[in-house]
Amino acid sequence: MNHLKTFAAASLAMATFSGCQQNQKEPNVLFILVDDMQNDAIAALGNKDVYTPNIDGLIAEGITFTRTYTNGALCGALSMPSRAMLLTGRGIFEIQSDGMKIPDNQITFPEHFRANGYRTFATGKWHSDLASFNRSFEEGENIFFGGMHRYETNGHCSPCLHHYDSSAEYKKETAFIGEKFSSEMFADAAVDFLNSAKDDDRPFMAFVSFTSPHDPRNQLPDYGKKYKAENITLPDNFLPEHSFDNGELDIRDELVLPPPRTGAKMQEELALYYGMVSEVDVQIGRILQTLDAIGERDNTIIVFASDNGLAMGQNGLLGKQSLYEHSVGVPMLIIDPRAKMCGRQTEALCYLYDIYPTLCELTGLKIPTSVTGRSLKPVLEGKVGTHREDLFLIYSNQQRGLVKDRYKYIIYNVEGKITEQLFDLRNDPGELENLVEMEPDKVVTYKSLLVQRLKEYSDFCDLTTPLWWNDGHKLKWDELINLYLFEE
The missing domain is CATH 3.40.720.10 (Alkaline Phosphatase, subunit A)
Structure with a gap:
């Protein structure tokens, strides 16, 4: 390749990966x-x-x-x-x-x-x-x-x-x-x-x-x-x-x-x-x-x-x-x-x-x-x-979700308006039938677990408050780039 560049140092010695022959290079x-x-x-x-x-x-x-x-x-x-x-x-x-x-x-x-x-x-x-x-x-x-x-x-x-x-x-x-x-x-x-x-x-x-x-x-x-x-x-x-x-x-x-x-x-x-x-x-x-x-x-x-x-x-x-x-x-x-x-x-x-x-x-x-x-x-x-x-899922400061077993719970907060969804992914993989009203106990359980997971992972949104974050406006780019900065 004409433009393939390399400046690698000499190869480091590595332990043989289990399952490989002793004289075979690593995978x-x-x-x-x-x-x-x-x-x-x-x-x-x-x-x-x-x-x-x-x-x-x-x-x-x-x-x-x-x-x-x-x-x-x-x-x-x-x-x-x-x-x-x-x-x-x-x-x-x-x-x-x-x-x-x-x-x-x-x-x-x-x-x-x-x-x-x-x-x-x-x-x-x-x-x-x-x-x-x-x-x-x-x-x-x-x-x-x-x-x-x-x-x-x-x-x-x-x-x-x-x-x-x-x-x-x-x-x-x-x-x-x-x-x-x-x-x-x-x-x-x-x-x-x-x-x-x-x-x-x-x-x-x-x-x-x-x-x-x-x-x-x-x-x-x-x-x-x-x-x-x-x-x-x-x-x-x-x-x-x-x-x-x-x-x-x-x-x-x-x-x-x-x-x-x-x-x-x-x-x-x-x-x-x-x-x-x-x-x-x-x-x-x-x-x-x-x-x-x-x-x-x-x-x-x-x-x-x-x-x-x-x-x-x-x-x-x-x-x-x-x-x-x-x-x-x-x-x-x-x-x-x-x-x-x-x-x-x-x-x-x-x-x-x-x-x-x-x-x-x-x-x-x-x-x-x-x-x-x-x-x-x-x-x-x-x-x-x-x-x-279980897995927690997030988008912007307006959508949060949790997947556990066969169900998915999603909650939205769009400028203070809350919408909830609960789907049975096994019977409804297309997520068309919202079970929130039919499964109120499960909604409470999944939301509680979602709140717990988000706290564990330091989400800046607090789902227990009416607006979750700040005054509830949609997260902007200049605000986004200042979130989660790490010291090098």
């Missing part, structure tokens, strides 16, 4: 992250409309965690805190300024692997500060800094990218416009890196961070499946508009196709969305084929996940700024080729940021003290069926 890690992908936008998980053969193959090979959640966000750009939590192994109230910056004392997992002798590489999206990127990776190519490709600059068709810059300056004048669709640019870089790694004695940690299927839902390139709108099945929980003000009905995501939305218009949007899911699936396939070709598939732990989900007409929404399953639930799977996983699925409740300590334990690395996530290794080994008893 590699390939982390594939997609952007705004619904947790059920995968054929192997039951979606009869979408075509995802390469992701399906990963599901058949590994363990899929069907109840994985992002912890939430304080602002509308959910991918920024989600990725910061994922990278640092910390929860929403433990990262700085909603993930805009990752301070030095919060060690990212690629940074940790790098310090332990791994060759670390990244391509694609990075949504935090530049310094933390360079701490994490010694190499990179076709790097995108930011939240999304802009509509006004041709979106995914003309991605603004960077080569690796050892100074971490990444100046505007050194940026370039990719000549291919974003997913292909990122896969090209990953393929080149993997080919360079076949003659390297060090294990690698490759972070491939796609920006698909996040909008703009551009005209597709000449690969992947094209979908016809009339062939798309509308979700069972499609609604023309949301039934009440959740505090975020006028955010950018919702205005891509303003409500009320017709079924025909949503079919058109879904056709474009599934097209982008399929095109990124093709590029994932190229990366996996290269991993096979260099002979490293049997010694590479693979993680596939999305940073957050997205509403595509479900519950009358089009964005991801809610606590419904389609937005905070994410697809996630882990493959450890040294273990027999064979397409298992688990309903163990977990956060995305639990992946960090899991990877540490799978590779024999000590978990840094800055990490607060919980390792999923016991679940992978089949030793336990549960992981977390």
